[in-house]
Amino acid sequence: MAPRRSVCVRIRGKEFRILTDGDEASLQRVAGLVDQTMGRVEHHTGAVDTLDVAMLAALNLARELLELREGGSLVGADADRLRSLVEQAESALVA
Helix, strand or coil: CCCCEEEEEEECCEEEEEEECCCHHHHHHHHHHHHHHHHHHHHHHCCCCHHHHHHHHHHHHHHHHHHHHCCCCCCHHHHHHHHHHHHHHHHHHHC
């Protein structure tokens, strides 16, 4: 096992120091994906509150993860419920 070290990542202009024993390049790619997702949420909803943007980004990333785990797309009630939650959260911020 590799020793843990501190890696600096930047998300939405803020630096975070993360302790990891993994590959730094992989961690930077993950941070980049989070940053891009938060940027899309900000643009799509007009939200400025960082917590709101982070929550919506987490919902979007969780949806994508579940789709991948289910073989490319969510099915049934889980897909409908998750889509509805994301839409409700986004519309609450736009209002």
